[in-house]
Structures are given as structure tokens and as C-alpha cells.
């Protein structure tokens with residue numbers, strides 16, 4: 001397998017970090033917060049580009065410049081709307097720059113909503129978490145590099161969701177750069193720490209957070225609800241690359257776990273817990289014990305009860321590690337190397353790229369040559385789970401009939417742009433760097449799901465026939 005540089009190596013420097021992006025239509029957003037809408041007493045705005053002159057949070061252009069200022073002003077039943085940009089927890093009133101313990105505290109009765117265009121835009125209320133990415137970053141010095149380099153000064157926990165109930169919303173953010181490498185409790189939950197809380201996490205992406213326990217998220221004595229979210233490239237030194245739960249009952253629905261790593265439980269680790277997963281996709285997570293999930297509480301053992309349904313576990317096998325006598329109920333799921341349970345299969349899910357990412361399901365109805373065995377493989381009706389407003393198809397038709405297994409993307413209204421790895425709607429340096437990583441020469445070896453965006457000729461290899469098409473995509477006709 002040869003790698004041929006294209007174009008000159010200098011172009012590959014300084015590419016953006018990988019992002020997985022999702023979008024929610026404005027109508028869906030309104031529905032999602034409708035529970036609270038009748039009781040909202042205040043809406044506060046946050047936008048680092050607000051022109052002012054005053055910054056009291058009353059409008060987009062009089063917005064607070066920092067999220068901490070808005071959190072300090074929030075009272076019960078407040079919606080905080082946050083414009084695109086990067087927010088660090090050590091900035092704003094009452095914070096001290098460089099304080100690794102600074103964190104964004106979720107609050108009961110306060111909804112944090114990210115993904116808005118903000119002041120100066122034609123429609124400041126335009127909402128799209130892809131186009132208006134709103135980042136909560138623990139990288140206090142702004143110097144993070146690849147492979148968790150320069151994380152030493154990063155926040156222990158970017159967000160803290162302890163002691164709140166389900167009316168504490170975090171919706172539409174990218175959470176990144178957390179580094180819980182301190183003494184207890186600062187060794188748990190780099191992205192989000194929850195002690196005895198039940199916050200609601202929706203439409204979020206947790207990317208490249210790390211910790212000793214629970215790289216993206218650690219919860220104890222907690223029942224968080226985590227839906228429609230993506231966990232990519234998080235890492236734990238010991239347990240739970242993306243999530244670790246103890247004495248907890250989390251509900252995780254329609255989430256995508258990709259490339260998370262740990263010693264035990266590449267995606268998640270549990271003890272004394274009752275985790276529920278529905279319509280989640282696990283891909284390329286890795287650990288010495290349990291590439292996807294691990295249950296190895298010890299000394300004494302405190303077994304858990306797993307309920308997983310309509311999921312795809314495709315991490316190279318060794319999906320579940322059960323050392324403490326836990327009960328693993330896995331049904332209607334696609335498990336690599338197999339797992340006993342009603343409706344389970346062990347077949348290649350046949351991922352294809354689409355407008356929102358790499359993990360749509362191949363299906364003839366959407367123009368592919370074959371249909372994934374995960375299509376209609378679930379155990380419920382799509383409409384009964386509200387999955388019919390989401391899609392597993394690259395042409396974005398909603399799920400119908402029996403629910404498909406695995407993560408479903410939001411319907412973006414955009415078309416797939418071949419070559420646009422980060423779905424930024426243009427071919428840029430990031431995509432060129434991605435092409436180089438995916439380019440494998442003339443021997444068809446199969447390519448990873450995210451590389452298929454460069455396989456213009458669709459021959460299962462990113463090779464010379466695609467180079468010319470990619471060049472045309474860069475330069476235009």
C-alpha cells in the first residue's frame with residue numbers, strides 16, 4: 001500500500017481538526033424546547049461579535065460577549081442563545097484566566113442553545129449547528145495540537161452538569177479540549193462531569209476530550225439523557241473513552257461513537273449501572289477490554305444491566321467485555337463477531353457518505369447498488385421513536401416502516417458534495433489533507449467509511465481515478 005503525496009506537502013500543514021457536524025431545522029428546535037416555552041421568563045443572547053455598545057444580553061448585537069456572563073445572569077426558566085464562535089470557561093465575569101478548574105455550570109431550568117448566526121448576519125436567528133458551529137473549548141491557551149498535544153493547561157471539565165434535573169439543557173454545541181488529568185475528582189469527565197445530576201444533552205459533538213476516567217463524559221449517581229449527539233476521538237487513560245458511568249441510569253438515544261479509546265471500554269464503561277442505548281452506532285472504537293463497552297467493576301464486583309436495541313456495534317469485534325457478571329441485553333442490533341439476542345445480526349453495515357457525515361446506510365432506494373442489512377433491522381416502528389424525522393439515507397429521505405439500526409442523521413436539505421470531508425460545503429485545505437490520508441494507490445483494499453467521500457469512481461479504493469475528479473472538485477469546471 002503506497003501513499004503518494006498530492007499536492008505539495010506544505011499544503012497539508014495547518015488543516016482544521018476533524019469535525020462531525022449535525023444540523024437541526026429551526027422548526028424541530030422550537031419543538032424540542034416547547035416543553036419549556038410556556039414558562040420562559042427570559043431569553044439571553046451571547047455573541048463575541050456583538051457590536052454593543054452595551055452588552056446586557058438583550059439582543060444579538062447587545063449580547064454578552066462571554067457565556068459565563070450569561071450564565072451568571074440566568075434565572076429559572078431562561079433560554080441562553082449562543083452564536084457561533086469559540087467559548088472558553090476561564091473568560092468572563094468572576095473567572096480568572098488560565099484557571100483549569102473553571103467550567104461552564106449547567107443550571108436547572110436553563111436551556112443553553114448553540115448554533116446561531118448572531119449579530120451582523122442577515123438573519124441572526126439562523127440556526128444550523130454545522131454552519132454556525134458553537135464550540136465550548138477547554139483549550140485555555142488556544143494551542144492544542146494533534147494527538148492531545150499541549151493539553152497540559154486545558155480545563156479539567158469543560159462543562160459541569162452536577163446537581164441539575166432534566167430541565168438543564170445543553171443543545172447544539174461542540175465540546176472539546178477537556179483534560180481531566182488531575183487528582184480526584186479532576187480525573188473524571190474531561191468534556192462533561194456529572195455528579196448526581198440528570199441534564200439533557202442534545203445535538204452536541206464531543207470531540208477530542210480526555211480524562212483518566214470517562215474521556216468525554218463521566219457520570220455518577222446520575223441519569224443523564226443524551227440524544228442525537230456524536231462522540232469522536234475522545235480518550236480515557238483507564239475506563240470509558242467517551243463515557244463512564246457508576247451507579248447511573250443514562251439513556252443514550254441516536255448517538256454516534258467513532259474512534260474513542262480507552263484501556264477498558266473504548267466507547268463506554270459501566271459499574272453498578274443500568275445504561276440504555278437505542279439507535280446508536282459504534283465504529284472504530286478501541287480498547288484492550290471491550291472495543292465498544294466494558295463491564296469490569298471490581299473488588300467487589302458491582303454488575304450492571306445493559307439494554308441496547310436497534311444499534312450497530314462495528315469496532316472490529318470484541319464489542320462487549322463482561323467481567324463482573326453484568327446482564328447484557330442486546331437485541332435487534334448488528335454486532336461484529338456476533339452476540340446472542342433477538343433480531344441480532346453480524347453483517348457489514350455498509351456505511352456510505354452523505355450530507356452530514358460518513359455513517360449513512362447503503363440502500364438501493366437512495367441510489368446505491370446494495371441495501372444494508374441494517375435497513376429495517378430494528379425492532380420498532382420508526383415513527384414511534386420519532387426517528388421518521390431523521391434519516392439513514394444519503395438522499396435524506398426520512399426513515400419509514402420498521403426503524404433502521406444505528407445512528408440517524410438530521411435532514412439538512414443539502415446534497416452530498418463528494419470530496420468535502422468536513423461537510424463545510426467547500427473543498428478546502430482540510431479536505432486536501434484528508435485526500436492524502438485516504439489515498440492508497442492502485443490496489444483496491446477497501447477504504448474506511450470516511451474515506452469513501454473521496455472515492456468518486458466508487459470502486460472501493462481512493463486512487464488515481466479519484467485524483468482527477470478531486471482535482472476538478474477543487475478547481476471547478
Ligand SMILES: [Ca+2]
Pocket residue numbers: 139140141142143144150151152153154
Ligand atoms: Ca492547550
Ligand SMILES: [Ca+2]
Pocket residue numbers: 375376382399400401402403404
Ligand atoms: Ca426503515
Ligand SMILES: [Ca+2]
Pocket residue numbers: 419420421422423424425426427428430431
Ligand atoms: Ca471542506
Ligand SMILES: [Ca+2]
Pocket residue numbers: 455456457458459460461462463465466
Ligand atoms: Ca476510486
